[in-house]
Amino acid sequence: MLRSMYAGVSGLNSHQQMMDVTGNNISNVNTIGFKSSRVTFKEMLSQTIQGASAPQANRAGTNPQQVGLGVGVGSIDSDMSSGNLQSTGKTSDVAIQGDGFFVLRDGNNQVYSRAGNLNFDENGRLYSSSTGMLVQGWMADANGDYGDFNAQNIGDVTLKQEINAVATDKVRYGKNLDAGAMNNLEILEQNLELADGAGNTDNLQLSLTPVDGQHNTWDFTLSASETTTNIASTGSNEISGTLITNNNGEVSLFETSGGTDLTTGFDIVLNGGTAINMDSLVDSAGNSITNINEGFLIAENGDTSINANLAFEQTAKRNIAVDVFDSQGGKHTVVLPLEKTANNEWQISDSDEEFSVDGITGTASLGGDHTISFDENGNIEGGETVELSFTPAGPGVEQTVELDFNAVTQFEGSMTANFSNVNGYEDGALESFSFTETGDVVGSYSNGLTQTLAKLGLANFSNPSGLSRQEGVFQTTSNSGDPELGPAAQGGFGSLAPATLEMSNANLSQEFTNMITAQRGFQASSKLITTSDEMLQELVNLKR
Structure with a gap:
């Protein structure tokens, strides 16, 4: 009877521990990065009343007779499966998708966490908001290179508050x-109504056509209405040729297709009368010029009101x-x-x-x-x-x-x-930062530049369930294995989910079920004690 009473006591103790673990899981249902635990029981040492016997010729063998001495806690296991992700929209929040732990510095010791609610202190150091411990990673150089991702190079992640100016080279x-592309030459106006002293009159017409494939080159035609008009001693009432300028509108060639240079002027004879002298490239005072924009391409000598006025515009630029x-x-x-x-x-x-x-x-x-x-x-x-x-x-x-x-x-x-x-830029002050899926910390500066500043370090263990808990973080044990450090999304490490947090993986439906079974187990164990007590009471009453 005493054995059954003590077995009941062991049941009370074991189910109380199960209730403690369940209560801890339920209380941390909203703790970010929390990993739930479970309790498994084992049978305690059994007392052998009679040992087993082997079969004999005329008698069968017998099994051992043993009385169990109660129940004990076999293990308290950590469930390291990932929790659901919750989007927060906060740029300093980050969650791990897959395997790995954030590496934190607690004084001279490294500890590990799945909680990604991070922030920067006044010195620009990245730390865990839950614990105040400094987040570890690898700092990038000016070119965004990290070097080797190993334990020797890992250190505090610090934001660069300013970017110095760099000269453009x-x-x-x-x-x-x-x-x-072609420059534009157009005839603004033309008044070429001519008259000689003999009473002959005529009207001339100038036209321009740009020459395809030739720069600043135009074909021109100067024609008279009357067939009896003789232009530039050609015996024809029409001449044609080429006009070439430079990019400033200065004429370098103005000649007929027959090779007659017109830049020094030419004569026009109306119906066999007196020759009319025409000047080329003159201003309103009749002075010689070279630039079309400064006067007239052609004008009547002594009367610049009779002219062809052109304008050059450099549009091939x-x-x-x-x-x-x-x-x-x-x-x-x-x-x-x-x-x-x-x-x-x-x-x-x-x-x-x-x-x-x-x-x-x-x-x-x-x-x-x-x-x-x-x-x-x-x-x-x-x-x-x-x-x-x-x-x-x-x-x-x-x-x-x-x-x-x-x-x-x-x-x-x-x-x-x-x-x-x-290349080159003005100096800039840090305005914001963000994380990437590969763990890069990217700073955005007031000069419009973004710069990769650091990469968060992750740790992996051969047996993550072997880690021990201490004040919301995990520490290595002799059964967890040494940490393997590396960047996110490489070599078996999980990727990061920016602006999200990993929720607790505690399953409320499972925890409430565990709570019911713990309660019933505790109740049954207590009933075992009271029943054993009543049996002892009956034994004491035999003497009465």
């Missing part, structure tokens, strides 16, 4: 220059503006004019009024005019790079920037040439 250009930075982070706008100077040839001129760099002392220079040439297939074949030099007013030291045109093409179509990449 290279600008890359790309996209297309229009191979078919592409101005590209780009911001570059000096060593102190000062921003300077570089305006680069690319003008077509011939078929398959474009030029940037140091002397072009539109070529400029603001915020400098002195003038910017390309070392002279720079020509970019293209082959018949539209690919660049000359002038791929040129160096731009200027002295920023702030630093006061000459800065050189390489302008790279290797990616520029020349095909007929849209004029899209522009800069494609500029």
Whole structure:
């Protein structure tokens, strides 16, 4: 009877421990990263009343007679399965999808956690909000490289609060220059009603047609209404030829198809009368000029009200503006004019009024005019790079920037040439940060740059259930194995889910069921004690 009473006591103790574990699971149902536990029982030592006997010739064998002495706790196992993920929208929250633990520093010791509610302190160090312990990882260098992911290199994850200014030393250009781009030459007005002293009159008409495939070249025709008119001593009332200018509108060729140069003027005879002298390229005062925009292509000598007035506009040009930075982070706008100077040839001129760099002392220079040439297939074949030099007013030291045109093409179509990449930047202050699925910590700065700053370290164990719990974190034991450190989403480590948290994996339906069975087991064990007590009472009453 005493044995049964003590067996009941062991049942009370064991089911009380089961209730304690169940209560802990239920109380932590909302603890992020919590891993539930379970209790398993084992039978305690049995007392042998009679041992087993072997079968004999005329008698069967007998089994051992044993009385159990109660129940004990066989194990308390941790369930290391993943909990459900909860989206929080908070950039400093992160959850592990799969195997692994966050690595935290507790003084000189490393501990481990699945809780990803992280934050940064005033020194920019990443820490666990639940414990205040510092999160461990690998810091990136200026190029975003980490080196080896090992225990020797792991350390505190610290945000870089500022990015220092870096001077621009290279600008890359790309996209297309229009191979078919042409400058515009148009006749604004023409008043070519002529009359000689003999009473003869006629009206002349000038027309222009751009020549395909030739830069700044136009075919012209000058024709009279009367067939008796003789233009430029050709014996015809119509002449035609070629007009060529440069990119400023200065005439370099004005001659008939027969080779007669018209730039010095020509005569027109109406119906065999007196010759009328026509000037070429004169201003309103009759003075010689070279630029179409400064006067008239042709005019009657002594009467400039009778003229053909033309206007030249340089439209085969592409101005590209780009911001570059000096060593102190000062921003300077570089305006680069690319003008077509011939078929398959474009030029940037140091002397072009539109070529400029603001915020400098002195003038910017390309070392002279720079020509970019293209082959018949539209690919660049000359002038791929040129160096731009200027002295920023702030630093006061000459800065050189390489302008790279290797990616520029020349095909007929849209004029899209522009800069494609500029290095260098102004200084910037940290504005926000985020995590990636591979564990990178990415900072966003006020200068518009993002920079990879660090990578969170994860730890894996051959037996994660062998870890021991201490104040909301896990510690290694002799049965957990040593931690294997590495980055997320590599080598068996789980990936990260930014802006989410891992919820507790405690299953309430299972826990309430366990609570009922623990209660019934405890109740039955207590009934065993009271029944044994009543039997003892009956035994004592035999003497009465």
